[in-house]
Amino acid sequence: MSQDFSQFNLDPRIQRAIQKCGFKEPTQVQKKGIPLALDGKDLLVQAKTGSGKTAAYLIPILELLLKQKLLDEKDRGIFTLILVPTRELAQQVFKVLEKLTLYCGKHIKFVNIATNAADSVQRPLLLDFPDIVISTPSRSVVHFSSGALSLDKIKFLVIDEADLILSFGYQDDMSTLSKALPRGVQTLLMSATLSESVSSLRQLVCRDPVVLRLEDKEAGGQLTQYAVKTSEQDKFLLAYILMKLRLIKGKILVFVNEINRCYRLKLYLEQFGMKSLVLNSELPINSRMHIVDQYNKGLYQIIIATDESDKVAEIDEEKEEQQETTDGANEKEDSKMEEDSQNNQDSGQDAKKTKTKKKKAVKKDREYGVVRGLDFENVSCVLNFDMPTSTKAYIHRVGRTARAGKPGTAMSFFVPKSEVGKHKPTTLVTCKKDESVLRRLNKKGIELKPYTFDKKQTDAFRYRMEDALRSVTSVAVQTARTAELRQEMLASEKLKSYFAENPDELLTLTHDTAASVRLARTQRHLRHVPEYLLPKGLQAVNKDVGFVPYKKQNNRRAAKKKKNAKHRHDPLRSMRRVK
Numbered sequence: 400m401s402q403d404f405s406q407f408n409l410d411p412r413i414q415r416a417i418q419k420c421g422f423k424e425p426t427q428v429q430k431k432g433i434p435l436a437l438d439g440k441d442l443l444v445q446a447k448t449g450s451g452k453t454a455a456y457l458i459p460i461l462e463l464l465l466k467q468k469l470l471d472e473k474d475r476g477i478f479t480l481i482l483v484p485t486r487e488l489a490q491q492v493f494k495v496l497e498k499l500t501l502y503c504g505k506h507i508k509f510v511n512i513a514t515n516a517a518d519s520v521q522r523p524l525l526l527d528f529p530d531i532v533i534s535t536p537s538r539s540v541v542h543f544s545s546g547a548l549s550l551d552k553i554k555f556l557v558i559d560e561a562d563l564i565l566s567f568g569y570q571d572d573m574s575t576l577s578k579a580l581p582r583g584v585q586t587l588l589m590s591a592t593l594s595e596s597v598s599s600l601r602q603l604v605c606r607d608p609v610v611l612r613l614e615d616k617e618a619g620g621q622l623t624q625y626a627v628k629t630s631e632q633d634k635f636l637l638a639y640i641l642m643k644l645r646l647i648k649g650k651i652l653v654f655v656n657e658i659n660r661c662y663r664l665k666l667y668l669e670q671f672g673m674k675s676l677v678l679n680s681e682l683p684i685n686s687r688m689h690i691v692d693q694y695n696k697g698l699y700q701i702i703i704a705t706d707e708s709d710k711v712a713e714i715d716e717e718k719e720e721q722q723e724t725t726d727g728a729n730e731k732e733d734s735k736m737e738e739d740s741q742n743n744q745d746s747g748q749d750a751k752k753t754k755t756k757k758k759k760a761v762k763k764d765r766e767y768g769v770v771r772g773l774d775f776e777n778v779s780c781v782l783n784f785d786m787p788t789s790t791k792a793y794i795h796r797v798g799r800t801a802r803a804g805k806p807g808t809a810m811s812f813f814v815p816k817s818e819v820g821k822h823k824p825t826t827l828v829t830c831k832k833d834e835s836v837l838r839r840l841n842k843k844g845i846e847l848k849p850y851t852f853d854k855k856q857t858d859a860f861r862y863r864m865e866d867a868l869r870s871v872t873s874v875a876v877q878t879a880r881t882a883e884l885r886q887e888m889l890a891s892e893k894l895k896s897y898f899a900e901n902p903d904e905l906l907t908l909t910h911d912t913a914a915s916v917r918l919a920r921t922q923r924h925l926r927h928v929p930e931y932l933l934p935k936g937l938q939a940v941n942k943d944v945g946f947v948p949y950k951k952q953n954n955r956r957a958a959k960k961k962k963n964a965k966h967r968h969d970p971l972r973s974m975r976r977v978k
Contacts (some may be wrong), residue, residue: 412502426451441608449802452589476552479531484563489513522547536572561590622801624809626847632822636864649779653703656785662879670867675701686887695776783811786833
């Protein structure tokens with residue numbers, strides 16, 4: 400008989416909340432991690448995405464906090480700090496925490512400061528000494544420097560997705576926080592992979608952690624991975640065929656490598672009546688969470704998402720490849736050390752310094768993450784429309800499907816180098832690295848089955864693809880991107896209330912209204928291109944707009960005048976006959 404959560408002898412309130420969440424049996428990471436965490440051990444856990452890592456560290460922390468609260472309720476302070484790399488993951492942890500504290504919310508206080516709220520709003524929440532604080536490292540340092548975040552009584556430190564913390568550019572923030580932590584803090588590091596960044600974090604914050612390398616073989620066997628060799632233009636053809644003919648059933652999560660690429664693919668699919676949602680770092684966090692919520696509820700079947708964190712992983716893998724090449728070059732140079740060793744070493748060190756300097760310059764705000772930050776439910780297929788530029792990004796992308804023992808499919812389009820750049824409207828710079836990423840995956844033991852298709856059958860749909868793709872111009876893509884951003888910003892709850900109180904401030908959002916009109920005189924006739932200026936083949940596009948006056952007319956006044964003229968009576972007809 401399988402064991403349930405009662406084996407951990409948890410507080411009845413936590414046990415009841417677990418049942419309310421629908422957790423029947425603990426996962427592998429929960430079976431091994433919860434008892435060790437309850438014993439006060441530091442943990443370094445490697446487990447795949449979707450294996451239940453969040454509950455594995457929240458349940459023991461809540462159990463220990465409740466026991467401590469019963470012993471001394473007068474001792475107030477911030478006892479737990481949960482650090483995550485992205486705002487989305489912080490919101491995800493917050494939601495899980497809300498469910499687990501359903502019956503003990505009066506005794507456990509928690510707050511999420513990885514939001515867009517102003518510091519002045521978050522500061523009172525921290526000064527109220529919540530038991531648990533969820534944050535990104537950068538937000539924690541901001542409040543720690545201002546004195547709002549006190550770390551004197553921290554007893555539990557959780558670093559979720561530890562392999563991304565340092566690679567996201569939080570090195571200085573983590574160094575600052577680690578120096579301020581008191582001694583004896585129990586540290587829990589959760590990660591999907593064990594990389595060099597995790598090892599450096601381990602040395603920074605852990606004492607002697609218990610390392611758990613957990614591989615769910617059953618769940619891993621449910622994932623089927625395919626690689627599709629195709630040209631840049633045929634990506635759109637295959638995507639149309641797979642989705643329109645429903646060769647892929649269920650929810651689909653599509654990954655692309657650029658934001659413009661999101662809207663190009665979205666507009667392309669709309670030509671065939673297929674609706675999809677776009678998810679990228681430009682959208683407000685409230686909108687991103689609402690999009691995922693609609694997707695999880697089944698209102699939409701397709702999400703087209705970007706993966707900004709892929710660039711960070713790409714830099715790390717380039718370092719590894721360069722290190723391998725330099726190591727191989729050093730082995731060859733060992734035989735010639737007696738001739739010119741010193742000069743070669745100096746030049747090699749200088750070259751490494753210049754390379755590292757260039758890579759250090761690649762920094763940007765990465766408090767956004769689709770791959771690792773959000774919980775997509777019941778994803779049947781992950782489609783890498785654009786191949787990721789690193790193996791780490793590939794592993795995390797495909798980890799969104801085949802979760803919790805359910806089957807899933809991962810399909811990746813890759814473009815051979817001989818086909819790159821042949822079709823400029825659909826070309827992408829990152830396609831040059833597709834074959835190298837596949838080689839790295841094979842070296843790591845990840846084999847992608849070749850997915851073959853009959854070209855004769857696909858050619859029958861080619862004219863439809865070309866016709867639809869021609870409609871999706873660069874101008875249409877940019878317009879859709881701007882319109883989407885404007886709409887989502889207005890749909891944000893905070894902006895809704897703000898613009899309700901300040902309607903005049905809405906003008907500053909569009910950048911193309913009254914403020915710009917005052918600066919220069921606009922001429923309406925320039926909006927329309929005369930037919931004699933159009934090249935052959937485009938005359939039909941130009942519509943006859945009639946005469947356009949030079950001066951701007953008041954549309955309301957003209958409409959009112961026209962309406963009055965319509966109902967005006969002829970005085971000769973309405974005149975009564977005089978007897």
